[in-house]
Amino acid sequence: MGFDPAELDGELLVDEASRQAYATDLGNITTNTPCAVLLPRSAQDVAAMIRFCRAHGISVSVRGRASTTFGQSLSDGLVIDSRTLDRVYSLGPGTAEVDAGVLWKDLITAAYEHSPRLTPPAITAYTSLSVGGTLSVGGLGGLVGALHTGLQGDHVRELEVVTGTGDIERCSADHRADLFEAVLGGLGQCGVITKAVLDLVPAKERARTYVLGYTDNAAFFRDLRTLIERPCIDHVYATLQPPGAESTHQLYATVLHDPAEPPDDAAAAGGLTATPAVEDSSYLDYVFTIDRFVDLMRDTAQWGGLAKPWYDVWLPGNAMEDYVTEVHPTLTERDLGPCGISLIYPQRRATMSRPHPARPEPDGSPWVYVLDINTTAESRTPDPEYVDEMLARNDRWFARARDHYGAVLYPIGAVRFTAEDWRAHFGDAWPALNEAKKRYDPDRILSPGPGIFPHG
Ligand SMILES: Cc1cc2nc3c(=O)[nH]c(=O)nc-3n(C[C@H](O)[C@H](O)[C@H](O)COP(=O)(O)OP(=O)(O)OC[C@H]3O[C@@H](n4cnc5c(N)ncnc54)[C@H](O)[C@@H]3O)c2cc1C
Structure with a gap:
């Protein structure tokens, strides 16, 4: 099949420097150098290149900002950079x-x-x-x-x-x-x-966040469960620090509001074990909180180039406290690293309407949780031993979480999965995904990174 790059609305890059620039992702763990990079300007560009790659048995991956951390967006064939x-x-x-x-x-x-x-x-x-x-x-x-x-x-x-x-x-x-x-x-x-x-x-104009600190796991979960059921609370998340920190568990509960209707502090954050600090901000300042933090780490700690063996799992609502009770006491400074963070996100199960992403089996709780342990290395110097150690840790953590607590992977991080693991991961949704793959990507050229549908 002939193909003339001049017919593209966008650009096709095949020079060494461009290809190398697309050889890894935010995780800096996996490398795979593409043979070409497409900067598309239209769906027609994407379609033309996919037809060409299919005819020549070349794999194709698309990447947004390559923020997944274990090669999910990489390919040795064509990488399509969607930023254009x-x-x-x-x-x-x-x-x-x-x-x-x-x-x-x-x-x-x-x-x-x-x-x-x-x-x-x-x-x-x-x-x-x-x-x-x-x-x-x-x-x-x-x-x-x-x-x-x-x-x-x-x-x-x-x-x-x-x-x-x-x-x-x-x-x-x-x-x-x-x-x-x-x-x-x-x-x-x-x-x-x-x-x-x-x-x-x-959109509301303002955000009021109640910040609560704990060293006691049980008290933390008591308040977390209370807050997520309060109708006036719009959002709750939490962070974990290794044992020994002044505040090992931190809760953030936010009420979004307009200036004319300020939150009722007693209704939002009264009657809890911990006493909240109150942070007021504009809506946009609140929404861009983590962006500011990441920008700072990029500027001061070369965050973009650090290895990030992230561990991200969904836990059933009724298992979450027991799981954190088991894992938190074992968490070390090295498990987080200097720029790492561990986060807990409650999600109301009934609000999730699509077959994917995979989540834990129903357990009677209206809640599921995501736990992230977003580890970063100390320095940019490649350290294969560190990566091996952290990948082995993630494998161990995940096997235990899956087998004893019903955890399911949130596949943004770095946990090693075989094709068989993926099939189990998708569970009841696997047959439909498999059928869709046969229908829409019969030659299995798309997104080889995670290894869900290997060739052969
Ligand atoms: C600091 C930080 C905070 C985060 N917070 C959250 C959070 O709060 N909630 C959350 O859910 N996630 C969070 N994530 C994870 C994030 O959602 C995923 O990493 C997401 O994939 C990032 O988007 P991206 O554009 O970088 O995608 P990429 O990493 O580039 O791609 C992810 C996957 O999707 C595929 N893909 C990309 N674009 C397309 C497309 N157009 N069509 C088809 N497939 C495509 C890729 O091939 C790859 O398999 C966070 C990540 C970071 C770094």
């Missing part, structure tokens, strides 16, 4: 139509500037992530959502997808639902998302 798909086509009143390479922070800013002010209903903790990238993993509302809304994937009306056969399809819950469900939370296995129509909701 960066247009916002329409905004408001109830939806936005955007290219998949748009960063959430840019959509959030544009939606907030709209009159009346709007916002996505679920916002990840860090917002310099692409729309296509978070929709492909799930998109847990780390700073907005979680208690009352679903994941970002639950707030998609329609997608434009280029399949592994090079066809450009529109899909939704009502039209080509098999493709729609296979790509949301589907780690790029059945198609490249090129556009998304996303829900928007009215």
Whole structure:
């Protein structure tokens, strides 16, 4: 099959420096140098290159910002960098139509500037992530959502997808639902998302956050469970520090509000074990809290280049306290590293409507939790022994969490999975994903990184 790069709206890069620039991801653990990089300007570019790669048996991966940490977005064939798909086509009143390479922070800013002010209903903790990238993993509302809304994937009306056969399809819950469900939370296995129509909701102007510190696990969980059930609370997350820290467990509970209707502090944060500190901010300052933190680490600690053997799992609601009771006392400074962080996110199970991402079996609790132990290395100097040690730790942690607590991987981090592990991971959703793969990527060229559908 002949192909002329001059016919592309975008650019095809094949020089050594460009290819090397796409050889790893934020995790700095896995390397895989592509033979070419596409900076597409249209879905037609993506389709043309996928057809060419299919005809020549070349694998294709798409990357948003490569913020997954274990080679999920890498390929030795073609890497499609979605950052050049960066247009916002329409905004408001109830939806936005955007290219998949748009960063959430840019959509959030544009939606907030709209009159009346709007916002996505679920916002990840860090917002310099692409729309296509978070929709492909799930998109847990780390700073907005979680208690009352679903994941970002639950707030998609329609997608434009280029399949592994090079066809450009529109899909939704009502039209080509098999493709729609296979790509949301589907780690790029059945198609490249090129556009998304996303829900928007009215935005509040202010955020009041109650910050509570603990050294006692039981007291922490008592207050956590109380807070997530309080109707006036919009969001709750928590951080863990290794034993010995002044405050080993920290809770953050936020009420979003307009200035004319300030929160009732007693109703929001009264009657708890710990006494809260109160932090007031504008809505946007609140939403960009982690972005500021990450920017600081990038500037001062070369965070982007550090190895990040991250461990991220979903836990059933009834198992979470027992799991943290077991794991927390074993957590060391080395398990986090100088720029690492451990986070807990409660998510109301009933708000999650899509088959993916995989989550724990129902256990009678209305809640599921994500636990992140986002480890970073101390220095940029490559240290294979450190990486081996941390990957072995993650394997050990995950096997124990899965076998004894019913944990399920949130596949943004670095846990080694075989094709058999993936099949078990997807569980009841596997047959539909497998069928969609056969239909939309019959030659298995898309997204080899995680190893879900190996060749042969
Ligand atoms: C500091 C930080 C905070 C985070 N906080 C949260 C959080 O609160 N909630 C949460 O859910 N996650 C969080 N994450 C994880 C994040 O959502 C994932 O890493 C996400 O994949 C990042 O988006 P990305 O654009 O970098 O995707 P990439 O890492 O580039 O891609 C992720 C996967 O999706 C595939 N993919 C990418 N774009 C497309 C596309 N257009 N079509 C099809 N497949 C595609 C890739 O091939 C890869 O398999 C956080 C990450 C960081 C670094």
